[in-house]
Amino acid sequence: MARRGPSARRGLAACVLYSRDMATIKFWGTRGSIATPLPDRMKYGGDTSCVEIVTHEGLEIIMDAGTGMRRLGQVIMGRKSSCKGGALFLSHLHWDHIQGFPFFIPIYDPHFKFQIYGPMRVDQTLEYRLKKQMSDLFFPVVLEEVSAKLEFIEIVEEPIQLGQTTVIPRFQNHPQGSYGYRIEDAGKVIAYMTDNEHPAAEVLEDTRILAANADVLIFDAQYTPEEYEKHRGWGHSTWLTATKIARECGVKRLVLFHHDPDHNDDFIDAIVALACEQFPATIAASRDLEIQL
Numbered sequence: 305m306a307r308r309g310p311s312a313r314r315g316l317a318a319c320v321l322y323s324r325d326m327a328t329i330k331f332w333g334t335r336g337s338i339a340t341p342l343p344d345r346m347k348y349g350g351d352t353s354c355v356e357i358v359t360h361e362g363l364e365i366i367m368d369a370g371t372g373m374r375r376l377g378q379v380i381m382g383r384k385s386s387c388k389g390g391a392l393f394l395s396h397l398h399w400d401h402i403q404g405f406p407f408f409i410p411i412y413d414p415h416f417k418f419q420i421y422g423p424m425r426v427d428q429t430l431e432y433r434l435k436k437q438m439s440d441l442f443f444p445v446v447l448e449e450v451s452a453k454l455e456f457i458e459i460v461e462e463p464i465q466l467g468q469t470t471v472i473p474r475f476q477n478h479p480q481g482s483y484g485y486r487i488e489d490a491g492k493v494i495a496y497m498t499d500n501e502h503p504a505a506e507v508l509e510d511t512r513i514l515a516a517n518a519d520v521l522i523f524d525a526q527y528t529p530e531e532y533e534k535h536r537g538w539g540h541s542t543w544l545t546a547t548k549i550a551r552e553c554g555v556k557r558l559v560l561f562h563h564d565p566d567h568n569d570d571f572i573d574a575i576v577a578l579a580c581e582q583f584p585a586t587i588a589a590s591r592d593l594e595i596q597l
């Protein structure tokens with residue numbers, strides 16, 4: 305029996321952080337699969353997936369809770385703002401997308417409130433699955449001891465309204481599934497599509513819905529086309545597929561994301577150079593990269 309969160313269609317982000325007229329994207333975690341804190345990977349970053357979007361209204365939206373979320377939490381705690389909280393969107397619950405959550409300090413502060421959106425499973429709730437990570441089997445603090453107010457919302461393929469920002473989720477091809485998100489904010493569009501094994505030959509209809517005319521497309525580019533042949537079914541795409549999607553969907557800027565742990569900075573530099581031949585407005589997500597829209 306399918307379950308649905310209490311406010312899947314209309315969620316109010318907890319508060320306004322600070323008002324500015326443009327949305328900002330910041331990459332706190334860019335790596336796929338497992339954190340790789342190695343000296344020759346520091347340009348593109350060793351922390352796993354965590355991207356912060358502050359909307360034009362100043363709402364805090366966090367995409368995924370990989371290890372990069374720890375540093376984001378420290379920065380949030382240092383911000384002078386009476387409004388505390390935001391919305392966290394999980395693409396899915398594989399380790400590299402949730403391991404930063406127990407180390408995200410704001411959840412231990414009762415003044416904070418977070419809405420946590422994540423994929424539905426018919427057998428276990430989203431809250432249960434995150435509780436499992438923070439159970440005494442694996443972590444010294446259990447989720448029940450967290451003092452921030454947490455609201456768990458299981459998403460389906462319906463738009464979610466956060467203030468004036470609309471978030472559109474679509475299911476993606478990945479082991480156990482994942483969600484990609486289109487964030488529409490004051491005429492600007494950010495598409496976040498990680499952990500998505502997308503066909504190379506065609507652009508899927510749901511992909512067009514998420515990525516159409518996006519100002520910034522953040523896309524899973526874990527593999528080279530050669531590497532992909534050995535990793536079919538592992539749930540990830542190539543930089544070449546990312547450039548094809550960017551071109552066909554009228555994207556303005558492509559950000560290659562979810563870097564393979566085995567790729568050092570020089571290797572990713574080479575991938576970006578090749579990708580730019582296919583789609584010139586390509587960069588790779590790098591540690592602490594900030595993009596203003």
Ligand SMILES: [Zn+2]
Pocket residue numbers: 336337353398400401499562
């Ligand atoms: Zn991943």
Ligand SMILES: [Zn+2]
Pocket residue numbers: 396398478499539
């Ligand atoms: Zn995954």
